[in-house]
Amino acid sequence: MAERPLIEGSAPERSADWAEAAVREHAHVETVSREEQVLERIDRARRARPRLREQNITLSHGAGGKATQTLIQAVFLHAFRNPLLEPLDDGARLSIDGASLAFTTDSYVVSPLFFPGGDIGDLAVNGTVNDLAVSGAEPLHLSAGFILEEGFPVADLKRIVASMRDAAAAAGVQIVTGDTKVVQRGKADGCYINTAGVGAIRRPLGGDVRPGDAVLVSGPIGEHGVTVMLARGELDIESDVTSDTAPLNGLVATLMDACGGGVRRMRDATRGGVATILNEVAADAGVAVVVEEDAFPVRPDVRGACELLGIDPLYVACEGRMVVVVSGDVADEALSALRSHPLGAGAALVGRIKDDPPGLVLLKTAFGGTRIVDLLVGDPLPRIC
């Protein structure tokens, strides 16, 4: 066999068309020399409407980071745009004949289907319950749609459905409608579930996020993501960490009872983790979110696994934790209220809202430095929920 070394001139040099096009697109930008001006230029580029460049869907589009946002903006929002969708919150807030409702949907493709602390069934119920709860609604009714692969064991399906039943009972919701589809072997991976839910909004949230507000998390972060990753058995790391999957509506009610008018915003920190939520808060309200690395509760085994894998727990999914922004003057009450509930026992105050620089999340590192916490690019952990 002839040797084919990579040597200069072994093939004619081409240019990368996509790269040349991207350079041309930004060619009008004036040449500036000071760092500050450059940073402003970058800010403008960041605010510009994202463009979908890929010809095919890649795994990054499902990761909850920048690529997902681009897909949503460029495809879904572009086609469906309306005032109820536009906030792109966890759920839409509707008013029907004078009743205020929240409506949400989510699909579950977690692999493996069963993992320590939960399975796809309770995840599918809790995820939708939580989307409603953090929208400020009392979750009431859920739908459940199943896409099953030919050959999937009925025993597994029964086990999943039983945990959905238990999760619904624990959250005080009913599954009131559903759908089943079966696809040929190899056309799906066992079982996918979609749930949608409606809830009643009885108490409004307390206005826009603004400088001076406090940022809290309801408990240790990153447990679900690390659990699922380790449950795949690809990493040969052993740990007794379990998923944090849980319904948050009870915790939300406790918080709202204690300081209802002072609660500005709640988000459950699922795909993309706490960092992604903080970025959304900063971008939506045009404020700076300043947080302290030391203040985030992280279980030692979660931290250890993240260190080994080179990932940041701030980006790892939770399924029973939320980020809460409250008015600064009720921060202590909010923290006590969260900690009084079993699901909020590990709650912590992690940072404050400031006015500058708008749209950014800044982190004071445990080491004593500072850095930006940006949206994640790419996907370190596919199919985590």
Next chain:
Amino acid sequence: MRYVDEYRDADKARALAASIASLCEPGRQYKFMEVCGGHTHTIYKHGLEDYLPENVTLVHGPGCPVCVIPMGRVDDTIHIAEQDDVIMTSFGDMMRVPGGRGSFFDSKAAGADIRMVYSPLDALKIARQNPDKKIVFMAIGFETTAPSTAMTVLRAKAEGLTNFSIFCNHVTILPAIKAILDSPDLRLDGFIGPGHVSTVIGCRPYDFIAREYGKPLVVAGFEPLDILQSIHMLLSQLAEGRSEVENQYGRVVPWEGNLTALKVINETMELRPYFEWRGLGFISHSALKVRDTFAAFDAERIFEIPGSRVADPKACQCGEVLKGVLKPWECKVFGTACTPETPIGTCMVSSEGACAAYYNFGRFTRERVQEATRG
């Protein structure tokens, strides 16, 4: 966490920072290059530059193995992956790196079977499980990862596997450092040496940097205090008029390196006459290929390789950034055409690249960040 938190102690950092400041001559500018991308990542992740005086600047070097792979090599990998019955495997960091015709993710979405593995041994496992497929491991990395690739080839041979090969893209760090030292516009006062590479090659091979080029080099660990201490050691050398190779990372790096690891690399691989580095161009004897005796495991001999060559856009100034001539933000396309989502140049490709690290973690003037995080 034991063995980690000790090296991230803010009190010790403050004490070290004060000592660093006292070593600096007023009015003199100091520029040190951290060669390794792992160091760049640590510097930004922990906000380490906040501890440095104004006149000490860190320049982010070429030691990110993902970043230095030329786009043509990415295209060649995709070409192999598109052949019948091929399962291509690679580290996760490579998946998003765009070549001339898109990334592994794009190719995977278009139908190629490209899988992420955490170790080349995982690729070997896939080969055992799929005897009717051809499994290729796209091997990347410096001397740090070359031993594990070498061990995998040896094991594949011992097991008599006939459906496993590697597409070898291993590079060696010393020729790249030499290329940077030989560049006429170089302005560096010393090097923070690559810790992981040195666990394999040891400290002796850096001698020429201190002796012939008169630049001090300190092999450093990857925790933030390691790097601060290394900067302290570099400044001490300069203050005392020395230029030597020193080892800050003695808890991991033996002076002589890992002779067993070097032996298996040498048994399975040999130097290429030259290899293209993104941003730096062709560098002599800077990469490894599979030896003739292991030709059966060499994807370059099993498959037709187009030998693609893709030019980086002219507007891209990665070469200057890598040599420390330009700061990331001084590049014309930084942050607009070239972002972490659409990386045009090598420095933006992986989170360990100089521009990506700056974009993700450091993209703000110190004053503004300090103002925001006060109180």
